[in-house]
Amino acid sequence: MRVYGKYLLLVWLLVVSALGHGQTAYYYYVQFTDKDSNTYSLSHPEQFLSQRALDRRTRQGIAITENDLPVSQQYLLGIAATGVTLLNPTKWLNGVTIETTDTNQLAQIRQKTYVLTTRLIKTGSIKKAFFTHESVSGASSDQNKSAAAETGYDYGYAATQIDQIKGTGLHDSGYRGQKMVIAVLDAGYLNVPRQIVFDSLRAEGRLLGTRDFVHPGGSVYVESDHGRMVLSCMAADDPGLMIGTAPKASYWLLHTEDVTSESVLEEYNWVSGAEFADSVGADIINSSLGYTTFNDTADSYTYADMNGKTAVSTLGAEIAASKGILVVNSAGNSGGTSEPWVGAPADGDSVFTIGAVNGAGYRASFSSTGPTYDGRIKPTVMAMGELTTVADADTGVLYGNGTSFSSPIIAGMSACLWQAHPKASNMQIIQSIKETASLHNDPNNQMGWGIPDFSRADSMLTILTTVETNQKLPFEWNVFPNPFQGDVILTLNRVPVKGQVVVSLFNLLGQKVVEKSFVLSGSFGEYKMKGLGDIPSGYYVLSVRMNRWQIHTKILKSH
Numbered sequence: 001m002r003v004y005g006k007y008l009l010l011v012w013l014l015v016v017s018a019l020g021h022g023q024t025a026y027y028y029y030v031q032f033t034d035k036d037s038n039t040y041s042l043s044h045p046e047q048f049l050s051q052r053a054l055d056r057r058t059r060q061g062i063a064i065t066e067n068d069l070p071v072s073q074q075y076l077l078g079i080a081a082t083g084v085t086l087l088n089p090t091k092w093l094n095g096v097t098i099e100t101t102d103t104n105q106l107a108q109i110r111q112k113t114y115v116l117t118t119r120l121i122k123t124g125s126i127k128k129a130f131f132t133h134e135s136v137s138g139a140s141s142d143q144n145k146s147a148a149a150e151t152g153y154d155y156g157y158a159a160t161q162i163d164q165i166k167g168t169g170l171h172d173s174g175y176r177g178q179k180m181v182i183a184v185l186d187a188g189y190l191n192v193p194r195q196i197v198f199d200s201l202r203a204e205g206r207l208l209g210t211r212d213f214v215h216p217g218g219s220v221y222v223e224s225d226h227g228r229m230v231l232s233c234m235a236a237d238d239p240g241l242m243i244g245t246a247p248k249a250s251y252w253l254l255h256t257e258d259v260t261s262e263s264v265l266e267e268y269n270w271v272s273g274a275e276f277a278d279s280v281g282a283d284i285i286n287s288s289l290g291y292t293t294f295n296d297t298a299d300s301y302t303y304a305d306m307n308g309k310t311a312v313s314t315l316g317a318e319i320a321a322s323k324g325i326l327v328v329n330s331a332g333n334s335g336g337t338s339e340p341w342v343g344a345p346a347d348g349d350s351v352f353t354i355g356a357v358n359g360a361g362y363r364a365s366f367s368s369t370g371p372t373y374d375g376r377i378k379p380t381v382m383a384m385g386e387l388t389t390v391a392d393a394d395t396g397v398l399y400g401n402g403t404s405f406s407s408p409i410i411a412g413m414s415a416c417l418w419q420a421h422p423k424a425s426n427m428q429i430i431q432s433i434k435e436t437a438s439l440h441n442d443p444n445n446q447m448g449w450g451i452p453d454f455s456r457a458d459s460m461l462t463i464l465t466t467v468e469t470n471q472k473l474p475f476e477w478n479v480f481p482n483p484f485q486g487d488v489i490l491t492l493n494r495v496p497v498k499g500q501v502v503v504s505l506f507n508l509l510g511q512k513v514v515e516k517s518f519v520l521s522g523s524f525g526e527y528k529m530k531g532l533g534d535i536p537s538g539y540y541v542l543s544v545r546m547n548r549w550q551i552h553t554k555i556l557k558s559h
Contacts, residue, residue, distance in 0.1 A: 023101045027087070027122035027265050030079060031095045033114050035066060037074040042066070052181065052281020053323075060324040060425045067092050067319065075114050082108040088213050088272035092319045093312075097121070097268045121299070122263035156241040157397050160359045161233075161384035161409055166455040167245055170416040177234075177249030180415040181208065183277030184231055184408075185270060185287045187257040188224035195228065196395045197236035197244075206250040211276055213256045213269040220255040225393060226404065227253065230288045232391035233405050234412030242389055242397050245412030252282060262294050264312060270345070271316030278323050283418060285325055286411035287317075288404035290332040290343035290368075303341055307373040311344030314351070321350035326418070326426040328411035330403035331355040331379040332368035342368045342378045352414070352430050353378050354407040355448060356385025361438075363447055367403055370445035379448040380430065381437050383409040413454050421461040432457040435508065435538040460508040463541060473549060475523075479542055483556035486533040490544065492525045502545040503529060513540065520546065532557065 040048050045064045057064065071089040076096060080086050082105045087097040100106070109115055153171055155162055162168060170176075189210075192198055201207050212218040220227070237247040254276065256269040270289065277285050291313055293300040301311055308314060317327045331353050332343045346353040346368070356364040364386040370378030385406030387399045410433075418429050434440060436457045439450030476493040490503060504515040513535060518527045537557045544551045 023125070025099050025101055025124055026103055026120060027124075027263070028084075028098050028100070028106065029095055029119045029121050029264075029268055030098060030109060031093075031116045031118070032071065032075055033116045035069050035072050035094060036114070038069055038072045040069055042069065049279055050281045053279055056281060056283065056324045059423070062322070062324050067094070068323075071096060072114070075112075078112055078114070079109060084109070087216060088269060090268060090271045090275060090316075092275055092316060093268075093271060097265060097272075119264075121268065122261070122265040123296070124261060124263075153243045153247075154239040155243045156239065157389040158233075158236065158242045158244070161388055162243070162245060162413075164357075164359065164361065164384055164451060165409070165413060166453045167413045167416070169455040170413070170420060170458060173420070175416040175420045177246030177412065177415045177419060180246065180249045180284070180419050181252070181280075181282045182234060182246065182249050182284045182286060182411060182415055183252040183254055183273070183280075183282035184227060184234075185254050185256045185273045185277070185285060185289060186224075186227035186230050187259050188222050188255060189220050189227035189231065189253050190222065190225040191393045192228050192231065192253070193221060195232075195391050195393070197232055197238040197242050197391045197397075200237045200247075201235050201251065206248070208250050208252050208280070210253045211255070211273070213254065213273050213276075214258045214266075215255075218255075220253050223255075224257075224259045226257075226259075226288070227255070228393075229390035229400055230286065230404055230408050232397075233388065233408035234286065234415075236391055242391065245409050246415040249412065249415050252277060252280060257289055262291075263296065264291075264294060264299050267291055267312035267316075267344070270313045274316050274320045274325075274327075278320060278325060282325060284411055284415055285317075285320060285327045286408045287328070287345065288330045288402075288407045289313075290330060290346060292332070292334070292339070292343040301344060303339065304373050306341055306344065306347040308347050308349045308376070311347070313345040314348045317345035317348045317351050321348070321426060324426055326352060326411075326414060326429055328352045328354060328407055328414065330385075330407035333366045333402050333404075335363075335367045335369055336365050340369045342370060342372070346378065347372045349376065350427070351380075352410070352433075353380045353448070354385075354403060354410045355379035355382045356401075356403045356406040357382045357447075357451060358386040359384060361451055364401070364403075366401070367406075370448075377443050377445055377448060381410065381433060381449050381452050382406065382447050383451070385409075410452065413452075417454055417457055417461070420458055424461055428461070431539070432460045436460055440538065441536045456509065460539070463508055463510070473551060477544070477551065479553055479555060482553075483558040484532065485558055486530075488529045488532060488542070488555065490527045490529065490542075492520060492544075492546075493523070495520060495523050495525070495546075497547055498522065499547055501525065501527070503527060504543040504545075505529070505532070506541045506543065508539055508541070 084100040089096040236244040254273040256273040356367040383406035388405035434449040437449040475495040
C-alpha cells in the first residue's frame with residue numbers, strides 16, 4: 001500500500017553507469033604484517049581521529065590503541081606501485097582491498113616483506129563509478145510543520161512502530177536525537193535528496209555527508225532504495241505523514257553494500273565503513289545488513305561460523321563496539337528457512353541485534369532466531385518489522401517487511417535515550433533496554449529480551465545516575481560480591497554511631513524486592529543478605545539507612 005504526501009517535487013536525475021569491455025576483475029584482500037613505517041603515532045590521535053571520536057573514547061574510558069592507527073601509507077604506496085587499484089584500507093584489520101585484471105600482479109604483492117597473506121574475495125566484471133547530478137526544487141507547502149514539531153508530534157502512519165516501544169515519552173521530553181550522530185551502513189539511498197520526509201534533515205544541515213565504499217568516488221544516491229527506506233525509520237520528519245524515531249539526529253550515509261552481487265568484499269566494505277563512522281565521531285551505527293551465503297559458495301558461512309569470532313563483518317562490529325559505538329544490526333530474515341539463525345555481524349556478542357514483530361507484538365515469521373553457535377541468546381530485542389511504515393520514492397510512504405526496518409527503529413530511539421543520558425556507555429544503553437523489555441525475566445531465542453519499553457529504560461538510567469551521586473560519608477562501607485549470584489555481604493566500618501541499620505533492595509521500577517534490618521552495636525558491622533539467588537538477573541539498587549544517613553549503590557545480579 002502506498003500513501004502519498006501533499007507536495008510537488010521536481011527532480012532531474014542522471015546516472016552514469018558502465019561495464020568494462022568484457023574484462024574480468026579480481027578483488028583481493030591484502031593482509032599486512034604490521035603498521036611499521038607509519039606517518040602517524042598514538043601520541044597524536046587528533047591527526048587521524050576527529051574530536052568527537054576522541055571525546056567518545058574519553059567519556060567511556062576507552063584508550064587509543066594500535067588498531068586506531070591508519071594502515072601504513074608506505075605499504076599502500078608499495079601495493080599501488082604494482083599496478084593494482086586500491087579500494088578500501090582497513091586499519092582495524094590492517095589490510096586493504098584491491099582490484100586487478102591481471103592476477104600476475106599478485107606475485108609481486110606476495111613478495112613484499114610486509115604482506116602476510118592475500119585472499120581472493122570476489123570475481124566479476126569491472127564497473128565504473130556511479131555518479132549522479134541532481135537539481136531539486138519545490139518545498140513543503142505546510143507552513144506549520146516547524147511549529148508542530150515544537151509542540152508535539154503527529155506521527156501519522158508511523159505511530160504504531162513508535163508507540164509499541166514506548167518512544168513518544170522521550171520525544172515529548174525534548175529528546176529527539178539532537179546532536180547525536182548516526183552512521184547508516186547500507187545499499188543505495190535513491191531519492192533521499194528529493195523525498196519530502198527528509199526536508200528538515202537537509203535544510204538544517206544534519207545530513208553530514210556521504211561516502212561510497214562500493215564505488216569509491218561515486219554517489220550513494222543510486223542503485224538501491226533500501227538505504228532510503230531504512231533512513232526514513234529514523235530521520236523522517238513530516239508531521240501527519242511519518243515521523244522517525246530520531247527525527248533531529250544527524251546522519252552519515254555510507255554505501256557499503258553492492259546490490260549486484262554477494263561477496264566477502266562487502267564485509268570488508270562494512271569494516272571500512274565502520275572505521276570511517278568511528279573516525280568522524282558517530283555515536284551509533286545502524287546496519288540493516290547480514291552475511292551468510294555468497295555467490296562463491298566456498299566463502300559462505302556455516303552455522304558453526306556464527307560464533308561471534310569468525311565472520312569478517314562481525315570482527316569489525318566487535319571492534320566498533322570496543323570504541324564506544326552502539327552497533328545496531330538487523331537479525332536477518334531467515335526465520336522461515338532450514339537455517340533460521342542470525343547472520344553476521346548480528347552474531348557479535350557486543351552487537352545490538354534486532355528482530356522483527358508485527359504491529360500486535362507477535363514475532364514475524366521471517367525474523368531470524370538464535371542461539372548463536374556458541375549458545376548466546378539472539379536476537380537482543382524486537383521492534384516492528386512487518387508492515388513497517390517507510391518512505392517511498394516520491395512524496396509519500398509505503399509499508400515494508402524485514403528486520404531491515406526494525407533495526408533503525410531501535411537505533412533511532414536508542415539515540416534519543418543516549419541523548420537523555422550522555423554519561424552512559426554503549427553497553428549500559430543496551431543493558432538498560434534489555435532489562436526493561438517485555439521478556440526481561442525470561443529471554444528466549446525467538447524474541448530475545450522482547451519488545452523494549454524506552455520509557456522504563458529512561459527511568460532505569462535515571463535511577464542509576466542518581467545512586468552514583470551519594471553524599472560523602474564519615475565511615476567506610478562495602479558491598480561484596482558485585483556482580484552477585486547468591487548472598488550479598490554488606491560491611492560497615494569506623495561508623496561513629498550505633499543503632500539500627502535497614503537494608504533494602506529495589507528493582508529498577510522502584511519496587512522493593514527485600515528489606516532486612518540489623519543492629520550495629522560497635523564501629524564495625526557485617527550483614528549477609530541471603531535468599532537472593534532466585535531473583536531475576538539484572539541491575540538493582542541497594543539502599544542502606546542508618547540514623548541521618550542513607551546510602552545507595554547499584555548492584556548486578558548475574559545469570
